[in-house]
Amino acid sequence: MIVLGYNGFTRGAELFGRLYGATGVGRNLLVGHDAAAALAIDGEVVAAVEEEQLSRVKKTSDFPANAISWCLESAGVELGQVDVVAFPWRFSPTVAEEMIARITAADMPVAAKFDALRRTGELYTDMLSREAVYGDFVRRTGHALDPNKLALVPHHLAHLMCGAYLAGGDDAAFLVSDGRAETLSSVMGELRDGVVRLFDEGTVDMASSLGVAYGRITRYLGFVPNNDEYKVMGLAAYGPPPQHNPLLEHVVRLHENGSYTLSIPSDIGAYYALFDDLFGGDSEKREEFDFRVKVAGLAQHMVEAVTAHQLRALTAASSLDTLLFEGGLALNCVANTKMLERSSFTGMEVSFGASDPGVAIGAAVYTAGLRNLPADAVTTPYLGPSYDERQILDALAQYADRVEWQEEPDTSVVAERTAQLLAGKTVVGWFQGRAEFGPRALGNRSILANPAHPDIKDIINLRVKHREPFRPFAPVVLESEAPRVFEMGKKTSSPYMTFVFPVRKEFQERIPGACHVDGTARVQTVDERQNPALAELLRAFTARTAVPCLLNTSFNVAGEPIVCSPRDALECFLATEIDCLVIDRFVVTKKSG
Known part of the structure; x- marks a missing residue:
């Protein structure tokens, strides 16, 4: 069974702007934000990507046409082969009746009630109703979907199913x-x-x-x-x-x-x-x-x-x-x-999809039928696009007047070379494998640095990320090392940066760049099965420096989506004071002058 889940509305930003006065990015932040698509085949999520990573429009609520196309193409599936299209909102007629009742019962003047009913009616008819969702899908994909193949999943149920699937x-x-x-x-x-x-x-x-x-x-x-x-x-x-x-x-x-x-x-x-x-x-x-x-x-x-x-x-x-x-x-x-x-x-x-990116996964999983994963299954956030050597070299060639690069023979040499760079104050853009899904950079589209330097946070916040100086950064650490460095409490792992732990006193002075002002850190743990390249880098870095973790932040600047393609990475690298870029086996530096 093939199920396509997606979140996003073509007219969301326009309607919320015109009807409710939302402006700027706020037009995308009411319903349908974090537009995304996910593909489940026989109950397993095989591909998922947020629309913003492909369209480069931060927090977009637009219909995820690019994300849908990529998910299908990556799996070699055509829309006609999809058994069900799952959408993580269900504004049923019963819900519409409740929306009307709330307005009529509200403590407001009659004229204001009529105005609210008018705006809500237009929003429902043009965007939220089943007919509007179906019409939006057909117009944007050009595919005459069988109406019976459209499944509307209640939003909170889609959230729950995303978490349940990823928890096993x-x-x-x-x-x-x-x-x-x-x-x-x-x-x-x-x-x-x-x-x-x-x-x-x-x-x-x-x-x-x-x-x-x-x-x-x-x-x-x-x-x-x-x-x-x-x-x-x-x-x-x-x-x-x-x-x-x-x-x-x-x-x-x-x-x-x-x-x-x-x-x-x-x-x-x-x-x-x-x-x-x-x-x-x-x-x-x-x-x-x-x-x-x-x-x-x-x-x-x-x-x-x-x-x-x-x-x-x-x-x-x-x-x-x-x-x-x-x-x-x-x-x-x-x-x-x-x-x-x-x-x-x-x-x-x-989960790594806890906020609204995850409802595309949850809608697909719910419709496919949640099933218990095998005990040895590897749940991965790395569900997005990857790029082969030819694509990387083509991107590098486009910037050959501004960058130079060295190709390393294998991943172990890449890890050793990158660890050598990170031993100092070098800030490295790290681009490996498939893009991660969700709002956190989890080690495939990351900016990495050495947390042993007390001023590294200021360097990255001001010179690289262009954001507020009070913002902390997360340490990434081998799962086996985490309890030695952090007070993990009931947790044994934290692979998605969704928990904060105190840094043990004996390590607070050793990794000041990864400590927030209150002595805590939002930890990401890594193991060999989930991210072998990052685990290998951590081992090489720790062996070289005796520092047990790296500072990890998303590979982007404030207001921009996390990079997805090699071209995105090169543009961000050249627009910031990132010192070095590692794309797959290629170590890239800026040409002087």
């Missing part, structure tokens, strides 16, 4: 929490023997979305909501834990069944006024670093308190030992670690 398909309790799905923002329950059971009493309406609340504070602090929340998470570490939190006192109400209610107005001016009142802010204070740190700390504390409340209810209702956490909130790796360590769960999994 075993039984687990689950929590899904994001900005919004069709009408809800968070659900919890159990997955047993492939059957999903929702705990209805723990569901949270999208009007009380924790993700949206965090996003509004993100905007209040001058960042882009639904995009820059990780900056707020990083800022929070610069201050002490709050002694009291006005958000929990005045905005959040926790209910005994594990649900909660959040009271934040939707109008920007209104919630800015609310936050100014709660935090003691104004337009000038919002520019001050210490004030931003304080507010970020309160927002982070709110997330941790609310998710802990949800877990208390979930553990009371489920006897299962493992937790699956998916959705945009699951990218809050600081909260993830605290959730696990403070709960009775013995294990917790957060």
Whole structure:
């Protein structure tokens, strides 16, 4: 059985811009963002890529025409051979009726209700309905899809199935929490023997979305909501834990069944006024670093308190030992670690597709039928495009007036040569194999550096990434070495940078470039099976330097997608102060002058 999953709407940005006044990248961040495609054959995901990596439009919500074409081509499949096309949103007539009812019941003038109904009606008819989704697919692909082959999968179920598949398909309790799905923002329950059971009493309406609340504070602090929340998470570490939190006192109400209610107005001016009142802010204070740190700390504390409340209810209702956490909130790796360590769960999994890129995988897996993976199966995030030697040489030839390169004989020599470069302050662009899927660079499209240098973060933030100086970087470490360097708690591995761990005191001075201001690090563990090239490099680097990890950040600059092709890598290399580029077996340097 061949199933194609995808996420994205052709008219999303246009409609949200015209109907709701969204501007800039914000037009892509409401529904359908992180457009992507994934292909599952006989229950196994064989290809997946985000549209932004191919179109080079960051956070695009457009129909993923390029991603679909690549997935099919990479597997040698034509659209006519696809058995089911799975889409991770189901705005059914019942959901539409609920949308209408919410508007008519709202406390607003009659004229405002008619306006809201008009805009919602146009959005539903032109974008969200089954007919609109089907028409969009046919127009953009040119393929007359049998309407019966289109499967609409509820958004939160697609999130869950992505996590369940990548965790091996075993039984687990689950929590899904994001900005919004069709009408809800968070659900919890159990997955047993492939059957999903929702705990209805723990569901949270999208009007009380924790993700949206965090996003509004993100905007209040001058960042882009639904995009820059990780900056707020990083800022929070610069201050002490709050002694009291006005958000929990005045905005959040926790209910005994594990649900909660959040009271934040939707109008920007209104919630800015609310936050100014709660935090003691104004337009000038919002520019001050210490004030931003304080507010970020309160927002982070709110997330941790609310998710802990949800877990208390979930553990009371489920006897299962493992937790699956998916959705945009699951990218809050600081909260993830605290959730696990403070709960009775013995294990917790957060996938590399936890946010909306993953729903393309989840929709495909759900439609194909989730099945338990063999115990020796290798789950991999490296599902995107790769490039052969001829393609790499062709790209290098196009830049021959600006770069020079040396071809190494094999991977072991590449590892030794790269380790030699990294032993100093050399910043290396590392481009190997298939592109990783999801928002994190996991070692195939990465910028690497030596974390032993205290100023390496400043060098990369300012001279390479062109981003805020407070932003931390993640260390990548061999899985076998990780417990020696980091306090891993209940975790034995962290392959997708979805957990944060304290750096052991004896290593904090040895890897200062990988330590955040609070002495923690967002760790990526690597083993030989999942990424042999990166594992070989880590062994060579540690043997040469006695430094047990490398600093790893995404191969891009602020505002750009992670590089995908050799040409992307060369463009980024030449536009930044990256010192050296390693593409497959080719070590590339810039020509002087």
